[in-house]
Amino acid sequence: MLLTIIRRLLQTVLVVLIMSALVFAGLYLVGDPVAMLASPEATDAQREALRRSLGLDLPLWHQYFIFISKAAHLDFGNSFLTGEPAMQLILERMPATLELATLAIFASMAIGVPLGIYAGLKPRSISARSIMTGSVLGFSLPNFWVGLMLIMLFAVILGWFPAGGRGPVRSFGPIELSVFNWQGLQNLILPAATIAVAKCALIIRVTRAATRESLPQDYIKYARAKGLSNRRVLSVHLLKNILIPIVTIGGLEYGQVIAFAVVTETVFSWPGMGKLLIDSIITLDRPVVVAYLMLTVVFLALLNLLVDIGYTVLDPRVRLGATA
Amino acid sequence: RDLTIALRSEPSSMDPQFHSLTPNTQMSETLFDPLVRTDAKAQPVASLAESWTVDGNVWTFKLRPNVKFADGSPFTSEDVLFTYARVPLVPNSPSSYSLYLSAVEKVEAPDPLTVKITTKGPSPVLLANLSMVPIMSSKAASGAAPEGKTTVELNRGDGLVGTGPYKFVSWKRGAEIVFERNDLYWGKKPEWDRVIYRPISNSAARVAALLAGDVDLIEDPPTDDLPKLKSDKNLHVQETPSVRVIYIALNQGKELPPGMSGTNDKNPLADKRVREALSLAIDRQAIVERIMGGSAQPAGNLLAYPGFGTSEALSKVAPANPAKAKELLTAAGYPDGFTVSLGSPAGRYTNDQRIAQAVASMWARIGVKANVETMAPPVFFKKRDSFAFSTYLAGWAASSGEMLNPLTALVHTKKPDLGLGTTNWSKYTNPELDKLVIGASRTLDDAKRSEMLQKAGSMVMEDYGILPLQFEMSVWAMKKDIRYGGRTDQMTLAQDVTLAK
Amino acid sequence: MADNSSRPLEPVGTASTQDEAPLLSVRGLHRHFTQPVDLIQRAGNFFKGRHKPQTLHAVAGIDIDVHGGEVIGIVGESGCGKSTLGRMIAGILPPTSGDIAYKGRSVAQLDAGARREYQLGVQMIFQDPFSSLNPRMRVVDIIGEAAVVHRIVSRAKMEEYVAGLMQKVGLDPAYRFRYPHQFSGGQRQRIGVARALALEPALIVCDEAVAALDVSIQAQVLNLFIRLRRELGLTYFFISHNLGVVSHIADRVAIMYLGRIVEIADTDTIFSCANHPYTQALIKELPVLRTDQRQFDPIRGELPSPIDPPPGCPFHPRCPHAMDRCKIERPLLKPVGESPREYDLLHGRRNVHQSACHLNDPGPMEKQ
Amino acid sequence: MNAAYAMPAGDLLLDVQGLRTSFHTREGVVRAVDGISLQIRQGEILGLVGESGSGKSITGFSLMKLVDEPGRTQADRLFFNGLDLQKLSPEEYRQLRGRDMAMIFQDPSTTLNPVLRIDTQMIEAVQAHNRVSRQAARARSLEVLKKVGIPSPEERLNVYPHHLSGGMRQRIAIAIALLNSPKLIIADEPTTALDVTIQGQILYEVQKLCRETGTALIWITHDLAIVSGLADRIAVMYAGRIVETGTAAQIIGAAQHPYTHGLISSIPSVHTRGHDLFQIPGSTPSLLNLPKGCPFRTRCYRASGQCEIDPVLEEVAPGHWASCWHKGLQP
Amino acid sequence: MMVQQTAAPALAAHESLWRVFMAQFLASKLAVVGLVLLMAFVLLAIFAPWIAPQNPFDIATLDIMDSKMPPGSSTFDGSMTYWLGTDGQARDVFSAILYGMRTSLFVGLVSVSAAFLIGTTAGLVSAYFGGRIDAVLMRTVDIQLSFPAILVALILLAVLGKGVDKVIYALIAVQWAYFARAARAAAIVERNKEYVEAARCVSLSWHRILWRHIFPNCIPPLMVIATIDLAHAIALEATLSFLGVGVPVTEPSLGMLISNGFEFLLSGNYWISFFPGIALALIVVAINLVGDHLRDILNPRNEIQGVSL
Numbered sequence A: 001m002l003l004t005i006i007r008r009l010l011q012t013v014l015v016v017l018i019m020s021a022l023v024f025a026g027l028y029l030v031g032d033p034v035a036m037l038a039s040p041e042a043t044d045a046q047r048e049a050l051r052r053s054l055g056l057d058l059p060l061w062h063q064y065f066i067f068i069s070k071a072a073h074l075d076f077g078n079s080f081l082t083g084e085p086a087m088q089l090i091l092e093r094m095p096a097t098l099e100l101a102t103l104a105i106f107a108s109m110a111i112g113v114p115l116g117i118y119a120g121l122k123p124r125s126i127s128a129r130s131i132m133t134g135s136v137l138g139f140s141l142p143n144f145w146v147g148l149m150l151i152m153l154f155a156v157i158l159g160w161f162p163a164g165g166r167g168p169v170r171s172f173g174p175i176e177l178s179v180f181n182w183q184g185l186q187n188l189i190l191p192a193a194t195i196a197v198a199k200c201a202l203i204i205r206v207t208r209a210a211t212r213e214s215l216p217q218d219y220i221k222y223a224r225a226k227g228l229s230n231r232r233v234l235s236v237h238l239l240k241n242i243l244i245p246i247v248t249i250g251g252l253e254y255g256q257v258i259a260f261a262v263v264t265e266t267v268f269s270w271p272g273m274g275k276l277l278i279d280s281i282i283t284l285d286r287p288v289v290v291a292y293l294m295l296t297v298v299f300l301a302l303l304n305l306l307v308d309i310g311y312t313v314l315d316p317r318v319r320l321g322a323t324a
Numbered sequence B: 001r002d003l004t005i006a007l008r009s010e011p012s013s014m015d016p017q018f019h020s021l022t023p024n025t026q027m028s029e030t031l032f033d034p035l036v037r038t039d040a041k042a043q044p045v046a047s048l049a050e051s052w053t054v055d056g057n058v059w060t061f062k063l064r065p066n067v068k069f070a071d072g073s074p075f076t077s078e079d080v081l082f083t084y085a086r087v088p089l090v091p092n093s094p095s096s097y098s099l100y101l102s103a104v105e106k107v108e109a110p111d112p113l114t115v116k117i118t119t120k121g122p123s124p125v126l127l128a129n130l131s132m133v134p135i136m137s138s139k140a141a142s143g144a145a146p147e148g149k150t151t152v153e154l155n156r157g158d159g160l161v162g163t164g165p166y167k168f169v170s171w172k173r174g175a176e177i178v179f180e181r182n183d184l185y186w187g188k189k190p191e192w193d194r195v196i197y198r199p200i201s202n203s204a205a206r207v208a209a210l211l212a213g214d215v216d217l218i219e220d221p222p223t224d225d226l227p228k229l230k231s232d233k234n235l236h237v238q239e240t241p242s243v244r245v246i247y248i249a250l251n252q253g254k255e256l257p258p259g260m261s262g263t264n265d266k267n268p269l270a271d272k273r274v275r276e277a278l279s280l281a282i283d284r285q286a287i288v289e290r291i292m293g294g295s296a297q298p299a300g301n302l303l304a305y306p307g308f309g310t311s312e313a314l315s316k317v318a319p320a321n322p323a324k325a326k327e328l329l330t331a332a333g334y335p336d337g338f339t340v341s342l343g344s345p346a347g348r349y350t351n352d353q354r355i356a357q358a359v360a361s362m363w364a365r366i367g368v369k370a371n372v373e374t375m376a377p378p379v380f381f382k383k384r385d386s387f388a389f390s391t392y393l394a395g396w397a398a399s400s401g402e403m404l405n406p407l408t409a410l411v412h413t414k415k416p417d418l419g420l421g422t423t424n425w426s427k428y429t430n431p432e433l434d435k436l437v438i439g440a441s442r443t444l445d446d447a448k449r450s451e452m453l454q455k456a457g458s459m460v461m462e463d464y465g466i467l468p469l470q471f472e473m474s475v476w477a478m479k480k481d482i483r484y485g486g487r488t489d490q491m492t493l494a495q496d497v498t499l500a501k
Numbered sequence C: 001m002a003d004n005s006s007r008p009l010e011p012v013g014t015a016s017t018q019d020e021a022p023l024l025s026v027r028g029l030h031r032h033f034t035q036p037v038d039l040i041q042r043a044g045n046f047f048k049g050r051h052k053p054q055t056l057h058a059v060a061g062i063d064i065d066v067h068g069g070e071v072i073g074i075v076g077e078s079g080c081g082k083s084t085l086g087r088m089i090a091g092i093l094p095p096t097s098g099d100i101a102y103k104g105r106s107v108a109q110l111d112a113g114a115r116r117e118y119q120l121g122v123q124m125i126f127q128d129p130f131s132s133l134n135p136r137m138r139v140v141d142i143i144g145e146a147a148v149v150h151r152i153v154s155r156a157k158m159e160e161y162v163a164g165l166m167q168k169v170g171l172d173p174a175y176r177f178r179y180p181h182q183f184s185g186g187q188r189q190r191i192g193v194a195r196a197l198a199l200e201p202a203l204i205v206c207d208e209a210v211a212a213l214d215v216s217i218q219a220q221v222l223n224l225f226i227r228l229r230r231e232l233g234l235t236y237f238f239i240s241h242n243l244g245v246v247s248h249i250a251d252r253v254a255i256m257y258l259g260r261i262v263e264i265a266d267t268d269t270i271f272s273c274a275n276h277p278y279t280q281a282l283i284k285e286l287p288v289l290r291t292d293q294r295q296f297d298p299i300r301g302e303l304p305s306p307i308d309p310p311p312g313c314p315f316h317p318r319c320p321h322a323m324d325r326c327k328i329e330r331p332l333l334k335p336v337g338e339s340p341r342e343y344d345l346l347h348g349r350r351n352v353h354q355s356a357c358h359l360n361d362p363g364p365m366e367k368q
Numbered sequence D: 001m002n003a004a005y006a007m008p009a010g011d012l013l014l015d016v017q018g019l020r021t022s023f024h025t026r027e028g029v030v031r032a033v034d035g036i037s038l039q040i041r042q043g044e045i046l047g048l049v050g051e052s053g054s055g056k057s058i059t060g061f062s063l064m065k066l067v068d069e070p071g072r073t074q075a076d077r078l079f080f081n082g083l084d085l086q087k088l089s090p091e092e093y094r095q096l097r098g099r100d101m102a103m104i105f106q107d108p109s110t111t112l113n114p115v116l117r118i119d120t121q122m123i124e125a126v127q128a129h130n131r132v133s134r135q136a137a138r139a140r141s142l143e144v145l146k147k148v149g150i151p152s153p154e155e156r157l158n159v160y161p162h163h164l165s166g167g168m169r170q171r172i173a174i175a176i177a178l179l180n181s182p183k184l185i186i187a188d189e190p191t192t193a194l195d196v197t198i199q200g201q202i203l204y205e206v207q208k209l210c211r212e213t214g215t216a217l218i219w220i221t222h223d224l225a226i227v228s229g230l231a232d233r234i235a236v237m238y239a240g241r242i243v244e245t246g247t248a249a250q251i252i253g254a255a256q257h258p259y260t261h262g263l264i265s266s267i268p269s270v271h272t273r274g275h276d277l278f279q280i281p282g283s284t285p286s287l288l289n290l291p292k293g294c295p296f297r298t299r300c301y302r303a304s305g306q307c308e309i310d311p312v313l314e315e316v317a318p319g320h321w322a323s324c325w326h327k328g329l330q331p
Numbered sequence E: 001m002m003v004q005q006t007a008a009p010a011l012a013a014h015e016s017l018w019r020v021f022m023a024q025f026l027a028s029k030l031a032v033v034g035l036v037l038l039m040a041f042v043l044l045a046i047f048a049p050w051i052a053p054q055n056p057f058d059i060a061t062l063d064i065m066d067s068k069m070p071p072g073s074s075t076f077d078g079s080m081t082y083w084l085g086t087d088g089q090a091r092d093v094f095s096a097i098l099y100g101m102r103t104s105l106f107v108g109l110v111s112v113s114a115a116f117l118i119g120t121t122a123g124l125v126s127a128y129f130g131g132r133i134d135a136v137l138m139r140t141v142d143i144q145l146s147f148p149a150i151l152v153a154l155i156l157l158a159v160l161g162k163g164v165d166k167v168i169y170a171l172i173a174v175q176w177a178y179f180a181r182a183a184r185a186a187a188i189v190e191r192n193k194e195y196v197e198a199a200r201c202v203s204l205s206w207h208r209i210l211w212r213h214i215f216p217n218c219i220p221p222l223m224v225i226a227t228i229d230l231a232h233a234i235a236l237e238a239t240l241s242f243l244g245v246g247v248p249v250t251e252p253s254l255g256m257l258i259s260n261g262f263e264f265l266l267s268g269n270y271w272i273s274f275f276p277g278i279a280l281a282l283i284v285v286a287i288n289l290v291g292d293h294l295r296d297i298l299n300p301r302n303e304i305q306g307v308s309l
């Protein structure tokens, strides 16, 4: 167990190294940050000075080397654009993204799992078919479109929810959350719904597939043969088995939402990490992009690990690290 | 009552000396005052300096007495010295304020209410430049670092003390910036108890927020929504001509520019007739009407009349004339036209991609096939700066509000080491024009300077060295009980927002 | 001699001569499966020496000779290494150590041509008639592909060739364009047989080849095996956990327990005078038709884990005759009983009855 | 007809007549069980033998009312322990399952829920039928585990199924079946997936338990050899019908139906060595298009034109019934 | 000697997998509707130049004065009617949808096929050989998956320049990893089946085993992913366009039409994004209906029952 965790961490470090190198090279190819930052009226000397002060005058490999050696001391550099420590900028915005993603995933689980089980139990019924067709739509319509439609309908036409932004928050130490007050929650609902629409569709499909897979299994029939009530068969024997794929998918999707909620956050002006990422990419704010992706990789790796641990809890047959 | 403003883009910093950028400047202009400020028409007016005199290279400013910083400490010439001294010390400033003080040789404070500035040479734009550098409190902004309070500290509000109408309360990045009324303000009491800025970069979302009543005022609604917003009884739309010009630059270099073909290896853009033809082919009025929703003016110059140094003659734009354009092309030896590339950033200027496409379709009428290449701004600028387009669309804001600025940056022969022609990526060069521009920049006499600038302006336009398309209007939309007069520099200043009578 | 007449199965074409070398000869064959220890685990060992590589001795030292034309039955409980042995012989799985010699030459040192001869000469028939046929290939391709690839027939002649094979195994050649799912279990098993025969093998390893079939179909397939053997002079390495099936088809039977052969002898010998307690138990357990109620009296305990086999005789925890010595010392496979039987002398075979049990050694009492 | 050979009712635990289960599929109606009749007394062991697909499992599931979706079951008479099963509500049937009538499945590696611990699976079986505390249910589980000869049962309770060997799992399944002291256990090929020695152990336990507790047992298998030593009576199934039934001795010693002959003589053993095995030609017919009349007629060595008429079960000896026009001992 | 055999009578003679497959496919009305719809869209897209009244990609034919015309209005000179209106660039929305569909479907199909090819190869090789190769390939996949699509697209588009082909490269780069994972998972299952062992036993070469034996059996799950991914690719391309890194503005895809059109939604010019939106939704639903049913009939559980389903 411990070894697995260590192994994963080492792998993650390797991935982080490769990835940051790729991002360095990639952003270098995209454009020149100085051209984006400096005033168009700036003289060459001023540009040069800026370039030097940001360390952009060095060869790329040298810049990377400096970055890595600093990163080893957890200094990920300062944002080109704001001069603030890049990691801090990201962490500041993390709670917003986290609460958005968490709410969205929970909502999609809460709606998707029962619907999926239902659709799996009665695959031929009209309602099950409509659930599945509906999920097709939710699953494959572009996220930005769904978001914009929700805004149109619920914010502009009906005026039930605010059109964007985060609204008032409540502080818990350094972490600020908006779920805990009504107004904040109102702000959260539309963006969370946008994400949930897509994820819910996915959960429905996974749940349905897992249910259909599990139902004909002997252990379900055997549970009935023991004289268990239908409720117990479904809520214990079936559910515990289908939870395995659901948790896997749910966990991975959760990671994806957290890491790349770019579109939703843009549409709803949600002050989360995704919006920061896209803004930083546009302005070629390399320290922020790199720090962000490093954080994401580590985060996804941790989440994977958690999912795997969850796996061992849910499925006793699986041993952590059994498959290297 | 509170005022909520939806910003088009979030400031990168609260440090008034970190990043010279409109979103930043409009914040610092609300928290701080400069010695001299520019009014809505870009004319210098008194601010912390009550009056000033100029004697050759020496400027003497009389400071306003009894002015207090928001923390209660008095404002003196000491603060001016501190502020100007801090400018070059700010590290990693992406766009340094030293630009505005580059003409300044030294700053002295003979007494607490007098500041004496010596410039390196005659500097007609000094006042405009000084308006960009607001005065910080030497007491509050001193600190351990060489520059005193660091940018990071200022971003948190630490040392962020000014004499302006509002004072800083909080800033949650990406979410909101909150200011509240500065009761110690020396000028007219501002209207709002608190001002809340919300950055909403997606323009549709901004409109939606206004329609949903989440915000009181939005910057820059999309032009397509203007008709609807204007007809909405609950809203008021303010359109103000801006100092920004959208133009097309033509690569006039000797060798064949990239993306060009069908020209026998010559560069037709080096031929004035061709340039004129291209200009004549463009129906600026149609662009203004159909793409800009009417909130722009066709441009025949680099700055809208009656800006300083603009000539009335150029305020009228010749109507599109494809027939004549075709003739000119034929005369120049290109009866069948040729192919060029037309670069454009995507989303940097209002409707930039759409304008580029419209221009391309207009050129197509006279046989010039333009391949529109739009791309994300960083990519666009990188390519532009390596002369990767034969023509490109871009915009320029004359921040000082006078012709000298666009002339220096856009059409003066490229001499980046001197800060001349920094954005002249068209290889246009005209020694006479260069002489005029340099001359004007050294002339203090306004009348004479204006004349020189007008002449220079006409020279470029007659050369078709650059093709201005339109002057953007700055647009604000707000709830109907609110008024904002608008500014040519496109800034949204909360202190100037009032309740409708 | 009268005894011999009841052996109609003696191969026709391959009467073995006195000095003929075994077709296949296996010496000291081992196969371990190891969970490899990676760098990090090794680093972990540095602090806590826990992570030894877990080694599973699936086959732990087997010597056996297979003579041309005979049927060797391999019997043992699940997990005792039968399939692993069969796969090594068929060349699918490389041995960890030990040597396999084909026609007198060690397989490890064969040149390319001889290696091919070995690889084609030893074929395998698998247990599961469902998963052993590629569901997305037509029967004609399943059977004929390898023959074409190995240039035994030209592509043009393949169909004809396959039709012949199908006929041989009792399938209607008209079905050759069908897919496996269109056949019943017994028919599929015949397809598997035809696939093996396509390469004209000398030795066929049958790994539980009839275990998945119904009794009636099993009888059909067993009959087919016997017929093919007679017609083609095949040699079978017949793996099964069903002693009944083995006793029906095999000339010689080897009983495996935890990766080793514990007893090997002629089929009749095994059934008439089994020596090893495990063999005796197996024979006793063998369900046979009877008209009376039977009192079941099984051997206790389960097959120990091959990862952690018991010391000494691996069977001792379940053996009713276990002695102290069995817990310490592993008995070796030794000849038992009287001198080799008449028949063996006649044929020069060394297939004497061997067994690995301490009970066969003269006990301490006798020694004194 | 059916009633004609019905044994005197009285101590009959299970009395089934004309049980039919069919699946309505797109291709047609699959009559998996086509009118079979069974009678079992208390403590009796019945061996149900037949080829794969002959409907043995479906018979078992039909009795448990566990037939899957498109399947439909009906019977002329379906009495268990004096109850008319066809009149029971679903809830009453649920009560019956696992309490009076238990089932053991073929493959122990798939019947126990892999993600639940053994104790959970045992306790829920107790609690589904008795209002007892967890402790009591657990104690009961422990007791039964001991009874089926599981070493260190306390530990086994706390593990997951995959920690146990196949034989051990099957014993757990037997223990679960015994938890509520049922009157009838239906064992659907419970030893097919196991090794000979382990099979021997299971058979030993089952035989012992049936004798001790007087539980009746239906032992489903395709291996005549197994039931020959275990069962009191044997029923041979073919294509959804019972073609021959009688005491074990009658079936093994004096089989009358050609199919039974085939089954018996196709078993390989050391005695058949050197001979071709007797083989029933062809393969099991699809239930979708059975031949008219006797379903076995296309594979039968005695078939004649008469066989196109459905044969009926006839008593050839006391308690020994066969359905064939050409019944008789194997030559 | 008994040789005569009766085949299981349920099996009609010479029934090929393909026929069985088609029979099963046609059994679902919904899937057939999806397929018909999809074919219709594909045909419309292919023949767009002949059907569309205007070539919206040809900038010379656009007259800015005709922009934002509501559905049913005619050109300035009355020569043509804009049945679905025009967009902000004066493109006929109907023509733009046809051409946009062409772009979207092309981008989707090409990128998914290429990603399928690359990913599947990687996955199969990874599964078959295991060990180092597997580790390296799968770590590459991990890295790929922790990159946001938008960043990949931006970098690629920056390096390569803008263009439909560049968007395709970007989409391939984003998608191949999913196929690699899925192919590997499927191939590992298949690799352990006996028929692979049987193929090894008859000494077939590894690439033959990989491609002729294992690969065809991995197709069903991959097909399902491919159909879902096709819808996904189209949506992703739309998103890229929304973020400003998609196809060139002069050759708009459906996604770009929608995202451009949204600017007009609030101002009441609904048709600019509404009709392309409907078209996109229909395509996506059609693809998914087909994909869903494919998933059902390609399910290995049904496979065993073969024809009997």
Ligand SMILES: Nc1ncnc2c1ncn2[C@@H]1O[C@H](COP(=O)(O)OP(=O)(O)OP(=O)(O)O)[C@@H](O)[C@H]1O
Residues within 6 Å of the ligand: C033, C056, C057, C058, C076, C077, C078, C079, C080, C081, C082, C083, C084, C085, C241, C306
């Ligand atoms: N590839 C493998 N990796 C690890 N262990 C293996 C592998 N193949 C077989 N084993 C182990 O080797 C032992 C012997 O396996 P083998 O398949 O030879 O047994 P068997 O006698 O054929 O059993 P069965 O009757 O169940 O087929 C078993 O414990 C098995 O788990």
Ligand SMILES: Nc1ncnc2c1ncn2[C@@H]1O[C@H](COP(=O)(O)OP(=O)(O)OP(=O)(O)O)[C@@H](O)[C@H]1O
Residues within 6 Å of the ligand: D023, D025, D030, D031, D032, D050, D051, D052, D053, D054, D055, D056, D057, D058, D059, D068, D069, D070, D071, D222, D287
């Ligand atoms: N859900 C179903 N739909 C259609 N036919 C079914 C279904 N379940 C079972 N059958 C059919 O019912 C028949 C009897 O099946 P059953 O499982 O009882 O056979 P069995 O005698 O138990 O065979 P085995 O020895 O293989 O377990 C088979 O032909 C099978 O195809």
Ligand SMILES: [Mg+2]
Residues within 6 Å of the ligand: C082, C083, C084, C207, C208
């Ligand atoms: Mg095996």
Ligand SMILES: [Mg+2]
Residues within 6 Å of the ligand: D056, D057, D058, D188
């Ligand atoms: Mg069964």
